[in-house]
Amino acid sequence: MKIRDEESLHGLAEAARKLLTPAVPRIAVGMSSCGLAAGAQHVMEALERESKSQGLECRVVGVGCLGFCSAEPLVEIILPGKFRTIYGNVQDAYSAEMIAHIREGRLPRENLLGCLEIPCAESSNVTHEAPSLLDHPFYKGQVRLVTRNLGLIDPGSIEEYVACGGYRAAAKALAHMSPEQVIEEVKRSGLRGRGGAGFPTGIKWEMTRSNAGSAKYIIMNGDEGDPGAYMDRSLMEGDPHAVIEGMIIGGYAIGAQTGILYVRAEYPLAQKRLQAAIDQARNALLLGKDILGSGFDFDMHLVSGAGAFISGEETALMRSVEGRIAEPDPRPPYPAEVGLYGQPTCINNVETWANVPVVIDRGAQWYASLGTEKSKGTKLFCLVGDAARTGLVEVPLGTTLAAIVHGIGGGGGSGLAVKALQTGGPSGGCIPVEAFDLPADYETLQKMGSIMGSGGLVVMSERTCMVDMARYFLKFTREESCGKCTPCREGIDYLSDVLDKIACGDGADVSIDRLEQISGGIAAASLCGLGQTAPNPLLTSLRHFRAEYEAHIKEGRCPAGVCSALIHISIDEQACTGCNACVEVCPVSAISGEKKEPHNLNQSVCIKCKACQDVCKFDAIHVE
Amino acid sequence: MPEIMINGQPLVASAGQTVLEVARQYGLWIPTLCHHQGLGPYGACRLCLVEIKAGFRLGLASSCTLPAMEDLVVETDSLIVKNARKLVAELLLARAPESREVRAIARSLGVDKTDIRPRNELCVLCGRCVRACKALGVHAISFARRGVRRCVAVPFDKPSEQCMACQACVVVCPTGAIQATITPHEVEMVTWRTHQVLQRCAICQKPFVTSGQQRQVDKIVEAGHQPRGALCPRCRRQETAQDMAVSS
Numbered sequence: 103m104k105i106r107d108e109e110s111l112h113g114l115a116e117a118a119r120k121l122l123t124p125a126v127p128r129i130a131v132g133m134s135s136c137g138l139a140a141g142a143q144h145v146m147e148a149l150e151r152e153s154k155s156q157g158l159e160c161r162v163v164g165v166g167c168l169g170f171c172s173a174e175p176l177v178e179i180i181l182p183g184k185f186r187t188i189y190g191n192v193q194d195a196y197s198a199e200m201i202a203h204i205r206e207g208r209l210p211r212e213n214l215l216g217c218l219e220i221p222c223a224e225s226s227n228v229t230h231e232a233p234s235l236l237d238h239p240f241y242k243g244q245v246r247l248v249t250r251n252l253g254l255i256d257p258g259s260i261e262e263y264v265a266c267g268g269y270r271a272a273a274k275a276l277a278h279m280s281p282e283q284v285i286e287e288v289k290r291s292g293l294r295g296r297g298g299a300g301f302p303t304g305i306k307w308e309m310t311r312s313n314a315g316s317a318k319y320i321i322m323n324g325d326e327g328d329p330g331a332y333m334d335r336s337l338m339e340g341d342p343h344a345v346i347e348g349m350i351i352g353g354y355a356i357g358a359q360t361g362i363l364y365v366r367a368e369y370p371l372a373q374k375r376l377q378a379a380i381d382q383a384r385n386a387l388l389l390g391k392d393i394l395g396s397g398f399d400f401d402m403h404l405v406s407g408a409g410a411f412i413s414g415e416e417t418a419l420m421r422s423v424e425g426r427i428a429e430p431d432p433r434p435p436y437p438a439e440v441g442l443y444g445q446p447t448c449i450n451n452v453e454t455w456a457n458v459p460v461v462i463d464r465g466a467q468w469y470a471s472l473g474t475e476k477s478k479g480t481k482l483f484c485l486v487g488d489a490a491r492t493g494l495v496e497v498p499l500g501t502t503l504a505a506i507v508h509g510i511g512g513g514g515g516s517g518l519a520v521k522a523l524q525t526g527g528p529s530g531g532c533i534p535v536e537a538f539d540l541p542a543d544y545e546t547l548q549k550m551g552s553i554m555g556s557g558g559l560v561v562m563s564e565r566t567c568m569v570d571m572a573r574y575f576l577k578f579t580r581e582e583s584c585g586k587c588t589p590c591r592e593g594i595d596y597l598s599d600v601l602d603k604i605a606c607g608d609g610a611d612v613s614i615d616r617l618e619q620i621s622g623g624i625a626a627a628s629l630c631g632l633g634q635t636a637p638n639p640l641l642t643s644l645r646h647f648r649a650e651y652e653a654h655i656k657e658g659r660c661p662a663g664v665c666s667a668l669i670h671i672s673i674d675e676q677a678c679t680g681c682n683a684c685v686e687v688c689p690v691s692a693i694s695g696e697k698k699e700p701h702n703l704n705q706s707v708c709i710k711c712k713a714c715q716d717v718c719k720f721d722a723i724h725v726e
Numbered sequence: 727m728p729e730i731m732i733n734g735q736p737l738v739a740s741a742g743q744t745v746l747e748v749a750r751q752y753g754l755w756i757p758t759l760c761h762h763q764g765l766g767p768y769g770a771c772r773l774c775l776v777e778i779k780a781g782f783r784l785g786l787a788s789s790c791t792l793p794a795m796e797d798l799v800v801e802t803d804s805l806i807v808k809n810a811r812k813l814v815a816e817l818l819l820a821r822a823p824e825s826r827e828v829r830a831i832a833r834s835l836g837v838d839k840t841d842i843r844p845r846n847e848l849c850v851l852c853g854r855c856v857r858a859c860k861a862l863g864v865h866a867i868s869f870a871r872r873g874v875r876r877c878v879a880v881p882f883d884k885p886s887e888q889c890m891a892c893q894a895c896v897v898v899c900p901t902g903a904i905q906a907t908i909t910p911h912e913v914e915m916v917t918w919r920t921h922q923v924l925q926r927c928a929i930c931q932k933p934f935v936t937s938g939q940q941r942q943v944d945k946i947v948e949a950g951h952q953p954r955g956a957l958c959p960r961c962r963r964q965e966t967a968q969d970m971a972v973s974s
Contacts, residue, residue, distance in 0.1 A: 410872065427869060432769040432791035434782075585851065585869070585876030586770050592817035595874045596842050616841075623813035626786050626806065627772045 103261070105386045107395045108273045111264065115222075118265035122254070123223045125182055126159045127204050132176040132253055133164030134339040135371050136332070140174035141194065148194035149177070152201040160204065166340020168253030169494030170215070170240050171486075178253065179209060185217040185230035186254070216241070221250065222265050239512060240491045243505055245472065247480045248456045249496045252340040257375050260382040263343040269388060271459035275351045276396035279462075284355035285311065288458065290466035292478030296333075297323055297414075297451030298526065298555040299631075300477070300544035303458075309438040310448040311356045318358040319442045320349055321423070321449040324365035324372065325407050325414035328527025329578060331558035333482035334452035336494050338365065338372035341456070342379035346402070348458035350388065353400040356448050361402030364419055367409050377404050411582035415630050416449045418584065429584045430630035451556065453482055474500035477543035481557055487524075488563035490515040495559075497542070504538040507561055518563035522646070526555025528575040528582075529635035531642030532568065551642045553635065567664035568647040569654050572640040573601040579636040590633025593624040597640060605665040609655045618644060663725035666710035670726050675700040677722035684714035684723065728796040730781075733803060739794035746774055746789040749802060756789055756802055757811065757831055759818070760852035762898055765861060767791040771852055772814045773831065777801040786810055808835075816840040822850050825901040848903035851876055855895035855904060864888055864942065867895065867918060880918045890938025891915050891922035912936075927958035929965075934958035 105111050122128070131137070131146040142164075150162050168176050173190030177200070180186050187209050192200070196213065203210040209231055216235030235241050246252075255262035263269070275284050289304030310318065322345060326334040337345060349361045363380075365373050380402060383389045391399045405423050412418045413428040420442045422428040441447025457479060461469045470478045477499035483506060485495050490512035497506060507513065507523060514520045522532045525542075531552035533540070540546050544554050562571065576598040585591040600617060603609045621637035628634045644651060653659045660668040673684075673693070678700040685693045685701060692708040695701030703714075715723040728739050732749055739748045744767060749756050760771035769791040776789045781798035786806065792798075801807060815832040820842035822828045828850060832838070851869075856878055859867050866888035870879040880886035891913040896904045905916035912923050913936050924933035925940055935943075940956065957965060 412872070429869075432767070432788060434793060434795075580873055583873040585871070585873045586853075588770070588772050588814050588817050588821075588850075591851070591874055591876065592821055592842075592845075593813070596817070596820075599843070620813060623810055627775055627810040627814060629769055629772070629788070 103386055105264075105269065105388055105394065108277050111269055111273050111394075114261065115264045115267070115270075118261040119222050121259070121262050122180070122220050122265055123182075124161060124180060126161060127182065128180040129153070129160055129162045129200075129204070130165040130178040130180075130253070130256075131162070132167045132174065132178075134167035134336060135369075136167055136171055136336075137174050137176065138371075142175040144194040145175045145177065145192055145197065148197035149201065152197045153204075156198075156201050156205055158201055158205045163256045164258075165255060166252040166257050167336050167494065169249060169336065169496075170491070171493035172491050173215065173240075173493075176215075176253065179204060180220065181207065181209065183229065184209075185232075186220055187217045187230075187232055188215045188235055188253075189213040190215045221254070222267070240493065240510055243501065243509055244496050245480050245498050246496050247460055247472075248337065248344070248453060248482060249340075249494065251344065252336060252494075255341065257340055257342055258378055260343060260379070260386060263341070267463065268343055268459075269347055271462035272347050272350045272354075272388070273394055275462050276354055276394045276398055281311065281355045281357060284351060284462065287466045288355070288461055291461040291469040292466075292473070292476075293454070293457055293461055293469070294477065294544065295451060296453035296457065296481065296556070298529065298553055300554060303450060303454055306438060306448055306450070307352065307356050309436075310358075310441075310446045313439050313446040315445040317360065317443070317445045318356060319445060319447040320352050320356055320358045320361045321416075321419065321442065321447060322349060322361070322363045322365075322455050323414060323416065323419060323449050323451045324363060324369070324376075325411075325419060326366065326369075326452070326556060327411040327414050327582075328529075328556055328558045329575075330486040330560050331484050331527055331556050333484055333494060333557045335369055335372050337452050337456050337482075338369065339375055342372075342376045343383065344456045344459055345376070345452055346379055346383050346388075348455035349402060350393065350400060351458050351462055352448065352450070352455065353402075354393075354396075354398050358448070359400060361400065362423055362442070363402060363404045364407060364413075364423060365404060366407035366413070368407075373404060373406060380404065410584070411578075412584045412630075412632055415632060417630070419449065420447065427584075429586050430632075432629060453557075472498045474541060474543050476545055481542070481554070483542070483557045483559045485511045485559050485561065487559075487561035488514050488516075488518055488520065488566065489561040499543045500541040502539055502541055503533065506542065506559065507538060511561060514561070514563045518565055520561055521564050521566060522562045522568070524552075524560040524562065524571065524575075524639065525558070526553040526635075526638075527558045528578045529553055529631065529638060530555045530558075531638040532562070532571065532646060533642075534646045551638060551645060553638070565662055565664070567605075567660050567662035568643040568650045569601065569605055569660070570662075570664045572643045573598070573605050575639040576601055576636065579632065583632060583636070587627075587629035587633060589624045589627040590629065590636065593620060593628075594633070594636050597621060597624070597637065601640070604651065604654045605660075605667065607654075607658050607665075607667040610658075612655055614644065614648065614651055614655070663712075669710055671703060671705075671708060671710055671712065671714070672724045672726075673701055673703050674722045674724055677720050679720055679722070681719070683717045683719070687713045687717045689713065728794055728798075730794050730797070731799040733801055743794045744790055745776060745792045745794050745798070745800055748794045749789065754802060757834060758790060759827075759831060759850065759900055760854060761790045762854050762857070765854060765857040765898070768853055768857065771818070771850070773811055773818075775807055775810050775814070777804045777807050811835050812837055816842055818850055821845045822847050822901055824848060825850070825903075827900045827902075845874075848901050849878060850901055850903075851878070852900060853878075854898040854900065858894045858898045862892065862894055862942075863946075864890060864892075866890070880920070883919075885919045885921075886915075889915055889918045889920045889922075890942050891920060891936045892939050892942075925956055927961050928956050929961040930958060932958055 294300040417431040418428040680698040769788040779799040922936035
C-alpha cells in the first residue's frame with residue numbers, strides 16, 4: 103500500500119471503510135496498558151476462543167482505550183449495519199454469553215454502557231438499539247476530538263486510521279497550503295502547548311522556522327511522568343498515527359527534516375505501537391522523500407527516555423537525545439534558536455501534536471470556536487483519585503472543575519465528600535472544592551497558584567490529609583530533582599524532611615511562615631521548571647488548608663486520619679457485630695475475637711494501615 | 727554593542743558578554759561560586775541571581791548565563807535578589823558548613839548561621855571540576871546519581887583509566903573537596919582513586935609530569951613539534967636557548 107498523493111489517500115480511505123463497517127461482527131477490546139492491567143488480554147483470548155468454539159464468524163481486534171478507566175475492561179461490538187455498542191467491566195467469564203448473543207444477531211444486554219456512531223459510516227445505513235454513550239454521565243459534556251479514534255481503531259492498522267480521515271490533514275497542508283499558511287492557521291486556531299506551560303504553538307513554530315540552521319528538528323515530548331497522568335500514553339498507544347500526522351504537518355511548516363519521538367522507557371507498549379506506526383507510514387511513503395508528491399522530505403525516529411522525570415524538561419530532553427545526562431540548561435538560548443545538536447528545534451507535547459491534524463482538517467475558525475477567549479480547543483484530563491468514575495476525559499477548555507469532578511467523575515467515590523483537587527501533578531497545586539465553579543483554563547489555574555500541567559486531576563476526598571499529599575509530592579520531586587542547582591536540590595530535600603517531621607508528630611518547632619518563605623525562595627531561584635514549581639503543592643495546601651497543618655503541628659492531630667503517627671484506631675464495641683472481616687484482613691494479626699463477639703485491637707501490634715476500616719460494614723472502626 | 731541598564735546605570739556591553747561579565751567590568755560585585763572565567767556559563771549555584779526588570783522574562787535569572795541583551799534592565803541588589811541569595815547561601819552553608827569559601831560568601835550576604843540541618847559535605851556540586859576535566863578533553867569525572875544523592879564520580883567508582891592526575895580539578899575546586907597527594911614518585915588522586923607515576927626530566931632528573939599527562943600531550947601536539955626527549959620546562963628552555971645560540 104503506497105500513498106503517493108491525495109487521490110490515492112482518498113481511494114485507500116474508501117477501501118478501508120469496510121474494516122469499520124464490516125460484513126461480519128467486529129468485536130474490539132480496549133488493549134491499552136490500562137485495559138491490559140484490568141485483564142483485557144484474558145477477555146480478548148476468551149472472546150476469540152468462544153467465537154471459534156461457537157462457530158461465529160467475526161473479527162476480534164485490539165483497540166486503544168475509550169478512557170473510562172473505572173469500567174475497564176471495555177469491549178465494543180459492531181454488528182453489520184449497526185452502531186458501535188460499548189460494554190464495560192467485561193470479565194472473561196461473560197464472553198461465552200456475549201458470543202452467543204452475537205451469533206443470534208442480537209446485542210448482549212448486560213454491562214451495556216451505550217452506543218456510538220461510526221464516524222466513517224453513512225449514518226442512514228446504521229441502526230442502533232441502545233442509548234447513546236454520549237448520554238452516559240461519564241461521557242456527557244465530553245468533546246472527543248483528539249481522542250476521537252481511541253477505542254475505535256486498531257492502533258496497529260494504518261488502514262483503519264485512514265478510514266477515519268487519517269492523513270487527510272497532512273495531504274491538505276502539503277498539497278494546498280504553504281508552510282507559512284500552515285503556521286498562520288495554527289496561530290489563528292489559538293492552539294497552545296498541552297504539556298503544561300501553554301505557550302502558543304503557532305508562535306513557537308514561527309520562531310523555529312525563522313531561525314537559521316544547517317538542519318532543523320522537531321521533537322515529540324512523550325516523557326509523561328506526573329503521577330496520575332496518562333493522557334499522552336493513551337494517545338500514543340491508541341492512536342499513534344495522529345501524532346505522526348501532526349508531526350509531518352509541523353515538520354513541513356517549520357522546515358524540519360527530522361522528527362524525534364522521545365518516549366519514556368516506562369512506556370514499552372507506546373514505544374512498540376509508535377515504532378510500528380512509523381514503519382507503516384514509511385512503507386506507505388508518508389515518511390521519506392517527496393511526501394505525497396509535495397517535494398517535502400521528512401523522516402522520524404523514536405528515542406527511548408532515560409528513566410528520569412527531569413527528561414521531560416525540554417532542554418534536559420535534548421541533552422538526553424544527544425546521549426548526555428538529562429540536565430536542564432538555562433534559557434536563553436531557547437530551543438527554537440539553539441536546540442538539539444545546536445540547531446533550531448521545536449519541541450511539542452504528544453497531545454499538542456495530536457491536535458494539529460484536527461486544526462488543519464477542520465480549520466482554525468472551527469477549532470477556535472471551542473474553549474475560552476485565551477484557551478482554545480479541548481484538553482485531555484486524567485481524572486483519578488477518590489472520584490466515583492475515573493478515566494481519561496476530553497472537554498473544551500474552560501469547562502468548570504465542578505462539571506468535570508462532580509459531573510463526569512460523579513463526585514467522591516464510596517460516598518465520600520470531595521475536599522480538593524490537585525491539578526498539574528507535582529508541579530501543580532490543590533484547589534479546594536469551594537472553588538470548583540472556576541473554569542479549567544491556563545490562566546485561571548495559574549491564578550489559583552496551580553498550573554494546567556499536562557492534565558492530571560487527582561480528586562481528594564475528606565479522607566485525604568493535605569500534609570500527607572504535599573509530603574508525597576515533595577518526596578517525588580526530591581527524588582526526581584536532577585540536583586544541578588542549589589535551591590532545588592538542597593531546598594526541596596529540606597522541605598521534604600520538614601514535612602516528614604510534621605507528619606510524624608515531631609513538628610512542634612516548625613514555623614509555617616518559615617516554610618512558606620523557603621518555598622517561595624526555591625520557586626524564585628531555581629534553574630528550571632521542576633524547581634520553580636516543586637513547592638506549589640505545599641504552598642497551595644498551606645494557602646487553602648492551613649488549619650490542617652496547624653492541627654498537626656500544634657495539636658499533634660491529623661484531622662483526615664491519615665498520618666499514622668498521629669492517629670488512634672479503636673473498635674466500637676457497641677457497633678461491632680463480630681463478623682470477623684477485620685480479623686481476616688489485618689496484615690499483622692492485631693485484631694482478635696470470637697465470632698459474634700465484639701473484637702479487640704492490640705494497639706502495640708497495630709500498624710495503622712486502616713485495612714480494617716475499609717472492610718468494616720458497621721462503622722465500628724474509629725479513626726481519630 | 728548592546729546597551730543594558732544595571733541598577734539604573736546605563737552600561738555598554740560587548741557582543742556576547744553575559745550580565746555578570748558586564749557587571750564585573752564596571753566594578754559591580756555579584757557573588758559567584760560555580761562560575762569560573764575559563765569554563766563558560768553554567769548557572770548551577772544560583773548565587774549570582776539578578777532581577778530582570780524589563781527586556782526579558784521578568785523575575786530572577788542567573789547573571790552568569792544571562793546574555794547582555796539590548797534594552798535589558800536588571801537590578802543586582804533589590805530586596806528579592808537579596809532574599810533569594812540569602813536562601814541559597816543558607817542552603818550552601820547547611821550543605822558545607824566546614825568550607826571556608828562557603829562561609830565567607832555566606833557572611834558577605836549577611837548569613838552567619840542557619841536553622842537548616844547541616845549535611846557536612848565539602849563538595850557543593852558546583853561542577854567546576856567536571857567542566858575543567860571536560861575542557862581538557864579528558865572526561866575522567868562526571869556527575870553521578872541525582873537530587874541530594876548527586877555527586878562527582880569516576881565511572882562505576884572504579885580506579886579511573888582516563889584521569890591523568892593533572893590536578894586541574896583540584897585547582898578549580900572552590901571548597902577544597904578534592905584530595906590529591908604528591909610524593910616524589912607519583913601523584914595520587916585520592917578522590918578519584920587513581921595513581922599516576924611521575925616522569926623525571928632526562929637532564930635534571932626532577933619529577934615534572936605524570937605519565938598520563940605526557941600521553942595526553944603526545945596526543946595533542948602535532949607530529950614534528952614534540953619537544954625532544956622528556957624534558958622539564960626549565961631544561962627545555964635551556965636546551966632551546968643553547969640551540970639558538972649555536973645556530974646564530
